[in-house]
Amino acid sequence: MATDISAIQEELRVLLEYFHKLCTENGISYSLHGGTLLGAIREKGFIAWDDDADVTMDRANYERFCELMKTAELPAELGFVNESRFPQFAMKRVGKPPVWTDVFVYDYISEKPFARKLKIAGTNFFILVTRRISDQKMSNKNGLYKGVKKFLMNALVYSAQIVPYKWRLGQARWFMKRFPGKKQFVHRSNDTRVGAKKILPAEVIREYETIDFLGCDVMIVKRWHEVLVNSYGADYMTPRKDKPDAMHEITLAKEQEEIEAFLSKRKRV
Numbered sequence: 001m002a003t004d005i006s007a008i009q010e011e012l013r014v015l016l017e018y019f020h021k022l023c024t025e026n027g028i029s030y031s032l033h034g035g036t037l038l039g040a041i042r043e044k045g046f047i048a049w050d051d052d053a054d055v056t057m058d059r060a061n062y063e064r065f066c067e068l069m070k071t072a073e074l075p076a077e078l079g080f081v082n083e084s085r086f087p088q089f090a091m092k093r094v095g096k097p098p099v100w101t102d103v104f105v106y107d108y109i110s111e112k113p114f115a116r117k118l119k120i121a122g123t124n125f126f127i128l129v130t131r132r133i134s135d136q137k138m139s140n141k142n143g144l145y146k147g148v149k150k151f152l153m154n155a156l157v158y159s160a161q162i163v164p165y166k167w168r169l170g171q172a173r174w175f176m177k178r179f180p181g182k183k184q185f186v187h188r189s190n191d192t193r194v195g196a197k198k199i200l201p202a203e204v205i206r207e208y209e210t211i212d213f214l215g216c217d218v219m220i221v222k223r224w225h226e227v228l229v230n231s232y233g234a235d236y237m238t239p240r241k242d243k244p245d246a247m248h249e250i251t252l253a254k255e256q257e258e259i260e261a262f263l264s265k266r267k268r269v
Contacts (some may be wrong), residue, residue, distance in 0.1 A: 004097065009046045012053050013098040014093045017216035018078065019055070019101060024219070028064050029208050030057045031221040032177065034103055038228060042237055045214050051252055053101035058205055059177065062105045073160045079263050085130050085172055090259045098259040106205050107189040110181030116199070119179040123189060123196045126172035128153060129160035138250065198230050 016032075023030050034041050034054035039047040057065060069080040081088040081100070090100035109119055136157045139145060145153055160168060176189035187199045207222040221227060228236045 001074060005049060007050060007099050008051050008099055011091065011093065011096050012050075012101070013214050013216060015099050015101060015216055016087070018091070018215065019089055020216065020218050022072070023065070023077070024217075026064070026068050028057070028068070029057065030055045030061060030065075030163050030219055031205070031208060031224070031227075032213075032218055033227070034231065036218060037259075038232060040211065040213050040218065041224060041228065042147045042239070050254075052099065054104065054121045055101050056104045056106055056205070058186070059108075062103065065103075074113060077263065079239065081259065081262055083169075085127065085169065086133075087190075088259070090263060092260050092263045096195070098263070100255070100259055104188045104195070105190050106186040106200075107176050107185045108180035108202065109185050109187045109189075109199060110179045111184050112181060115179045115181060119175075119187075120197055122175050122178070124193050125156075126168075126175055127193055127196075129162045129163075130165070130168050130172050131157050131160075133161065134254075138254075148257055149262075171245065195231075200226065200230055 016036075019030075022028075023091065032054070033056040035050050036053045036055070037045050039045055039050060055179050066080075066082065069082070074080075077093045078089075078091050082238055087103045089101040089103060090098065092098040110116055110150065140150070142155070184202055185199050185204060186202050187197070188195050190196075191198075204223045205221055209217050209222050210217050210219055212218075
C-alpha cells in the first residue's frame, strides 16, 4: 500500500508543535536534525519524501527530558518509546497515521585520535549487540551486506541474544558517556554507524534559536550551517535524488505497527 506522505507530514507537524511546547515549558533545549533540519532550512518545510522527524539533544537536556517523561501527564495519543538505542517521541491520533521523532543524543568524544577510534569502535559494537533479530533478518533478506562482513555481523547479532536485552542496552548507554576527553568535541552516540562518526566542536550545539516551521515554532542550533555541512557536505542546499528505496517502505510499515502497538498498550494501562 502506498504511503500517504502528506498525511504523515501533517501529523509530524502537529507532533513537533507539541514536542516544542513540552520542551520549552520545561527548560529543555533541542534542535531539529538530519532531514528535518535540512528541510527546515532548504525547503522551508519537510523534504518531499520525509516520513519521520529527527531531533537532537545534548546529554544533559536528554536526561532532563527522560525524567520529564516519567512524570508528565501526556495525552493518551502520545508516548515516549525508550526501549532501544533509538528513543522516539510518538503520536497516534484516531484516524491518522502513527508518527514519531527520533531523538539523537550528543555525547562528548575525546580530542585524541586513538581514544576517538576506540569510542567509535565500541559504538559500532553496541549498535550490533543491541540490534533486533528482525532487523538483521531484513538486512540479510535485502542483501545489504555480503561475504565476511555479513557473516561477522550475523554472528555478533545472534550470539548477543543469549544476554538479556535490557542488560545489553544498559551497557550501551553506559558506554555512550565514556571517553569524553576535555569535552571539546561531541558526536551522536546513539546514531547509526555512519552518524556516530560525525564529530563536531562542542560549541556548535550550545546555542539555540526558535524558527517558524510550517506555522509552528521549533528549535534549531544557531550554528545549523556547520551541522548540515557535517552531515551532508558543503553542497547541502542542492537537492538530491536519493529517495527511499523499497526496503524503506517495509521498514516504515514495521515501525508504524510497533508505534501503534506501543501507544495502544499505553492507553489500556
